[in-house]
Amino acid sequence: MAYVPSADAHAHDEPQSFVTKYIWSQDHKVIAIQYSLTAIAVGVVALVLSGLMRIQLGMPETDLVDASAYYQFMTLHGMIMVVYLLTALFLGGFGNYLIPLMVGARDMVFPYVNMLSYWFYLLSVLVLMASFFVPGGPTGAGWTLYPPQAITGGTPGAGWGILTMLVSLAIFIVAATMGGLNYVTTVLQARTRGMTLMRMPLTVWGIFIASIMALLAFPALLVAAIMMFLDATLGTSFFMPAIIAMGREMPHEGGSPLLFQHLFWFFGHPEVYIVALPAFGLVSDLISTHARKNIFGYHMMVWAIVIIGVLSFFVWAHHMYVSGMNLAFGFFFAISTLVIAVPTAIKVYNWILTLWQADIHLTVPMLFAMGFLVTFVVGGLTGLFLGNVVVDIPLADTYFVVAHFHMVMGVAPILVVFGAIYHWFPKVTGRMMNDTLGQLHFWITFLGTYAIFFPMHYLGVMGMPRRYYAYEDYAFIPQSAHDLNTFITYAALAVGVAQALFLYNMFWSAFYGRPSGGNPWRATSLEWQTPDTPPKHGNWGEKLPEVHRWAYDYNVPGVEQDFIPQTEPRPDSGPPHDRQHHAGEGRS
Amino acid sequence: MILAVVLIVIVVGSVVFHFLNPWMLTELASHWGSMDAMLHISFLITGIVFVAVTLFMAVAIIRYRHREGQRARFQPDNRKLEWWLISATTVGIVALLAPGLVVYSDFTRVPSNAMEVEVFGEQWRYSYRYPGPDGVLGYADIRHIGAGNPLGLDPTDPMAMDDVVVHDDVLRLPVDRPVRMMLRSKDVLHGFFVPQFRAKMDMVPGMVTHFWFTPTRTGRFEVLCTQHCGLAHYNMRSHVEVMEQDEFDAWLREQETFGQSLAAADNDEAPDDLVAMGRSLADSEGCLACHSVDGSRRVGPTWLNLYGSEVTLADGSTVTADEPYLRRSIQEPGAQVTAGFSPVMPAYSFDQDEMEALLAYIRSLSEDADQE
Numbered sequence: 001m002a003y004v005p006s007a008d009a010h011a012h013d014e015p016q017s018f019v020t021k022y023i024w025s026q027d028h029k030v031i032a033i034q035y036s037l038t039a040i041a042v043g044v045v046a047l048v049l050s051g052l053m054r055i056q057l058g059m060p061e062t063d064l065v066d067a068s069a070y071y072q073f074m075t076l077h078g079m080i081m082v083v084y085l086l087t088a089l090f091l092g093g094f095g096n097y098l099i100p101l102m103v104g105a106r107d108m109v110f111p112y113v114n115m116l117s118y119w120f121y122l123l124s125v126l127v128l129m130a131s132f133f134v135p136g137g138p139t140g141a142g143w144t145l146y147p148p149q150a151i152t153g154g155t156p157g158a159g160w161g162i163l164t165m166l167v168s169l170a171i172f173i174v175a176a177t178m179g180g181l182n183y184v185t186t187v188l189q190a191r192t193r194g195m196t197l198m199r200m201p202l203t204v205w206g207i208f209i210a211s212i213m214a215l216l217a218f219p220a221l222l223v224a225a226i227m228m229f230l231d232a233t234l235g236t237s238f239f240m241p242a243i244i245a246m247g248r249e250m251p252h253e254g255g256s257p258l259l260f261q262h263l264f265w266f267f268g269h270p271e272v273y274i275v276a277l278p279a280f281g282l283v284s285d286l287i288s289t290h291a292r293k294n295i296f297g298y299h300m301m302v303w304a305i306v307i308i309g310v311l312s313f314f315v316w317a318h319h320m321y322v323s324g325m326n327l328a329f330g331f332f333f334a335i336s337t338l339v340i341a342v343p344t345a346i347k348v349y350n351w352i353l354t355l356w357q358a359d360i361h362l363t364v365p366m367l368f369a370m371g372f373l374v375t376f377v378v379g380g381l382t383g384l385f386l387g388n389v390v391v392d393i394p395l396a397d398t399y400f401v402v403a404h405f406h407m408v409m410g411v412a413p414i415l416v417v418f419g420a421i422y423h424w425f426p427k428v429t430g431r432m433m434n435d436t437l438g439q440l441h442f443w444i445t446f447l448g449t450y451a452i453f454f455p456m457h458y459l460g461v462m463g464m465p466r467r468y469y470a471y472e473d474y475a476f477i478p479q480s481a482h483d484l485n486t487f488i489t490y491a492a493l494a495v496g497v498a499q500a501l502f503l504y505n506m507f508w509s510a511f512y513g514r515p516s517g518g519n520p521w522r523a524t525s526l527e528w529q530t531p532d533t534p535p536k537h538g539n540w541g542e543k544l545p546e547v548h549r550w551a552y553d554y555n556v557p558g559v560e561q562d563f564i565p566q567t568e569p570r571p572d573s574g575p576p577h578d579r580q581h582h583a584g585e586g587r588s
Numbered sequence: 589m590i591l592a593v594v595l596i597v598i599v600v601g602s603v604v605f606h607f608l609n610p611w612m613l614t615e616l617a618s619h620w621g622s623m624d625a626m627l628h629i630s631f632l633i634t635g636i637v638f639v640a641v642t643l644f645m646a647v648a649i650i651r652y653r654h655r656e657g658q659r660a661r662f663q664p665d666n667r668k669l670e671w672w673l674i675s676a677t678t679v680g681i682v683a684l685l686a687p688g689l690v691v692y693s694d695f696t697r698v699p700s701n702a703m704e705v706e707v708f709g710e711q712w713r714y715s716y717r718y719p720g721p722d723g724v725l726g727y728a729d730i731r732h733i734g735a736g737n738p739l740g741l742d743p744t745d746p747m748a749m750d751d752v753v754v755h756d757d758v759l760r761l762p763v764d765r766p767v768r769m770m771l772r773s774k775d776v777l778h779g780f781f782v783p784q785f786r787a788k789m790d791m792v793p794g795m796v797t798h799f800w801f802t803p804t805r806t807g808r809f810e811v812l813c814t815q816h817c818g819l820a821h822y823n824m825r826s827h828v829e830v831m832e833q834d835e836f837d838a839w840l841r842e843q844e845t846f847g848q849s850l851a852a853a854d855n856d857e858a859p860d861d862l863v864a865m866g867r868s869l870a871d872s873e874g875c876l877a878c879h880s881v882d883g884s885r886r887v888g889p890t891w892l893n894l895y896g897s898e899v900t901l902a903d904g905s906t907v908t909a910d911e912p913y914l915r916r917s918i919q920e921p922g923a924q925v926t927a928g929f930s931p932v933m934p935a936y937s938f939d940q941d942e943m944e945a946l947l948a949y950i951r952s953l954s955e956d957a958d959q960e
Contacts, residue, residue, distance in 0.1 A: 066930055067819050067820070067822070067930055068819060068930045068932065071816075071818075071819065071821075140818075140819070141816070142816045144816075146777055146815075146816070147776075148775065148776045148777070148793060149776035149777060149816065149817055149818055152775060152776055152818070153932070153934040154711045154712075154775070154776065154817070154818030154819055154820075154932065155776075155818040155819065156819060156930075156932070241793050241794025241795075242730060242731065242793075242794065243730065243773075243774065243775045243776070243793045243794070244710075244730055244733060244774050244775060244874075245711070245774075245775040245776065246711060246775070246874060246933075246934045247873040247874045247875070247934070247936060248934065254794075255794070256794065256795075257777060257792055257793065257794065258792060258795075291652075291660065292654075292659075292660045293660035293661070293662075293663075294662060294663070294664055296663065296664075296665060296666075297664075297665040297666075297670055298664065298665070299665065300665065300670055322779070322788055322789050322790055322799075322814075323790050323792070324771070324789060324790045324791070324792045324795065324797030327695070327696040328696065330692055330696070331689060331692065331693075334685065334688065334689060334692070335685065335689075338681050338684065338685045339681070341677070341681055342674060342677050342678060342681060345673075345674075345677045346670070346673070346674060346677075348641060349670075349673045350670075352641060352644050352645055352648065353666075353669075355645060355648035355649065355652060356648050356652065357652060357660060357661035357663065358648070358652045358660040358661075359652065359654050359658045359659060359660040360648070360649055360652050360653045360654055361654045362591055362649070362653065362654075367591065370591060370595075370645065370649070373641075373645060374595065374598065374642055374645070377637075377638055377641050377642065378638060381634035381637060381638055382634070384630060384633075384634055384681075384684055385627070385630045385634070388626070388630065388684055388685060388688040389688065389689075389692050390622075390623055390626055390688045390689075390691040390692040390695060391623070391626050391627055391630050391688060393623060393695065393786065393787055393788060394620075394623055394627070394783075394786040394787070394788065395627075396788065396814070397779060397781070397788070397814035397815060398814075447594070450598065454602060454605070455605065455609065455611075458609050458611040458612065459611055461611065461612055461613055461627070462611045462612065462613065462614060462783070463613075463614055463781070463783025463784075463812075465779075465781065465812050465813070465814050467816045467821060467822075468821070468822035469821075469822040469823075470822055470823075471822070472823075474810060474812075474825075475810060476614050476783055476784070476809075476810055478610065478611075480610050480611070481611055484611065552664075554660060554662075555659050555660040555661070555662055556662055557662050562659065562660075
């Protein structure tokens with residue numbers, strides 16, 4: 001148990017000036033807000049880019065974007081959404097805010113490093129945005145940045161664009177590493193008295209395992225970025241065979257484009273789970289709290305997170321079934337990929353079993369959690385198509401893939417992000433977000449994204465390839481498919497515009513929302529038991545909280561109130577419910 | 589409650605959509621019906637799970653939505669149920685994986701009687717090569733690429749002499765005969781995909797990749813690039829024509845072999861035939877990958893009737909496509925970009941003779957060329 005008694009007496013000195021409090025802040029809560037607002041801002045950029053792409057795809061006659069811009073928008077949209085929005089928001093935003101509060105710490109273990117992490121992240125975002133203004137514009141290589149194409153002349157932004165992208169990624173990885181070390185160390189070393197690992201909320205488990213994975217996966221991307229940078233600038237040949245690009249012999253020889261793909265996906269697949277595991281954790285807590293019922297099978301849920309985390313490092317080449325790698329690899333990666341479906345399925349079962357015999361409050365956070373479940377089930381099941389190598393062969397690089405990954409790691413996690421923001425916003429600001437706007441936001445977003453991505457699978461089944469700027473005169477594509485594309489564009493624009501509801505709600509409520517009190521959802525976990533809302537610097541006032549139970553004591557038999565905070569001491573001797581209550585601890 | 593109704597509508601709507609939508613598989617034209625069968629098995633098994641899970645949610649929401657005084661049942665876990673679910677899931681996974689791997693092992697084993705055909709990709713077109721009577725594709729390397737040899741066949745390899753290189757952008761295949769596609773790339777990653785054949789594979793510079801299939805019906809099919817290969821990725825296309833074996837044999841016999849074309853080039857190399865030299869250069873340098881000579885629109889403006897025409901530039905001004913303009917557009921492509929096209933062409937530096945030849949070739953493609 002990593003309890004530090006001195007932390008009681010030693011409350012931090014509260015920073016006084018505006019600059020130390022809100023700008024160069026070392027407070028995990030302020031850093032979390034900085035991370036979140038930056039991620040949301042850059043996410044809005046990526047959202048606008050996707051709208052522009054959809055206009056080209058659905059209404060090509062508008063001629064709004066040319067092919068160069070299309071590929072540049074496509075690349076930036078993907079990279080921003082996966083890395084600069086979702087990764088940063090889940091780890092830097094939610095991780096930063098919730099880990100210390102949920103484990104009962106006063107702050108991250110390394111507050112200064114935590115501050116640096118944010119400023120490096122901001123720098124990486126600025127460098128990325130700067131690529132819009134460099135000669136040739138940002139890279140249009142696709143977010144996968146596959147060489148040789150990423151650094152040869154036929155691709156937009158093959159000069160400055162790709163280099164700024166690589167530099168930005170390297171800076172981001174520095175930021176993520178500083179953050180990740182902090183999150184892992186804080187979970188392991190700064191838990192308060194009584195907070196055993198198996199009493200931690202699943203949110204902390206998800207972010208904790210995702211942080212470890214980020215520390216292991218991002219180095220693969222870093223070395224790939226450095227090697228490609230050298231190929232592009234110094235003429236090395238890590239990824240570059242002898243080629244003649246656009247009539248010119250390139251000064252390379254003997255490199256392997258497939259090596260890059262292996263490195264990229266060794267990062268890239270765990271990255272999917274770096275985004276998904278925090279979402280799994282957060283949504284578990286949303287469901288349990290708003291269904292007023294303990295999460296079903298807590299132990300299984302924890303182990304599923306751990307097992308998924310480990311297995312996700314052994315499935316990367318399922319992105320490469322038709323890459324030209326040795327076909328024998330397909331057997332191994334198909335098996336490992338489909339095995340991962342078992343712990344993932346357990347999580348889904350346990351979420352829906354939590355709903356059974358519950359007391360379901362369909363609050364806005366709960367609506368988003370339910371939306372996540374449906375979306376994630378569709379996205380997860382289509383993963384079984386693409387993981388099963390022989391089903392993947394016709395579907396690879398078609399719209400089926402686009403639909404699949406948007407469902408499973410685009411829409412599903414972002415629905416959790418929204419649900420989690422509606423849920424924790426009262427703790428962050430002391431005010432509730434507007435319920436009507438929240439409901440409206442949910443329905444447009446949930447139904448809209450389903451209307452976008454569900455039919456899109458079938459375009460892929462038909463064989464429509466992805467990453468196409470236009471589909472002119474392809475005989476196998478019927479007019480109805482073009483009409484569907486137009487419909488999808490309308491849906492996408494509606495969903496995009498609807499996000500303004502959310503932004504307006506968030507900023508308006510921060511100032512004018514209904515005061516929430518400290519625990520509006522009547523939740524058990526520690527962050528809702530802080531002496532102040534929003535929590536002050538040092539979080540816990542004079543004395544650190546003490547934990548006596550797991551985070552899921554909802555509707556415990558024999559107890560009048562329908563929730564028992566983690567800080568509530570257990571009765572010393574056994575009232576009738578106590579045995580069952582022990583079971584609730586998962587036999588710890 | 590609304591949510592529960594919506595969930596039910598989503599389930600019913602999705603299932604109905606699956607059966608009624610007009611965008612399912614294209615009509616199969618290869619022997620990979622087993623891939624289609626696997627797709628349908630996957631739809632069936634995952635569809636059942638999707639319906640079950642979503643309906644379960646809907647029922648749970650209807651039955652257990654909050655009412656005054658309601659309490660949830662405290663139930664931390666149920667090991668028996670959990671293990672039962674894990675077992676059922678495992679059975680489902682095996683039901684998907686086992687037949688899938690059986691079909692995949694077919695995909696990895698090329699039949700010994702398969703005919704080898706080469707696909708050569710470059711930004712942004714395909715070329716094809718047949719092995720000739722010896723049945724073996726001769727050695728090739730991009731280092732050998734040059735005038736009259738756009739695929740880089742090794743002129744010293746005897747196996748290459750009877751190879752047939754196709755220049756008209758159409759891959760012809762005999763029906764009902766297994767074919768092993770050997771894929772090469774000159775520059776970046778490309779893909780080779782015919783939706784009706786199902787199977788596809790990337791083309792990777794520096795290595796030869798392959799896959800196989802048996803065409804099962806005659807007809808003309810579109811070839812698509814399925815790996816992002818730069819600006820004109822969306823427009824990198826070609827055709828396959830599947831024909832009867834004897835028709836195919838007759839066609840192949842008429843084609844000039846690599847050896848014959850080498851000999852022809854040696855014999856009647858007329859140094860003053862600038863047009864022929866220019867055409868060969870435009871081919872080997874990749875100009876024709878972007879500039880068509882038949883008026884069709886590609887990444888760059890067509891060369892048909894370009895010479896002497898009025899060209900509208902991106903800034904709205906117009907210019908006559910005379911020799912100085914063409915020369916400048918080759919050496920300094922970003923200077924005067926034609927309206928409606930992206931400024932993506934790299935600068936080329938040709939020596940005096942080559943430039944003259946190219947210009948002569950472009951000139952020859954204009955109707956009024958003779959009047960010059």
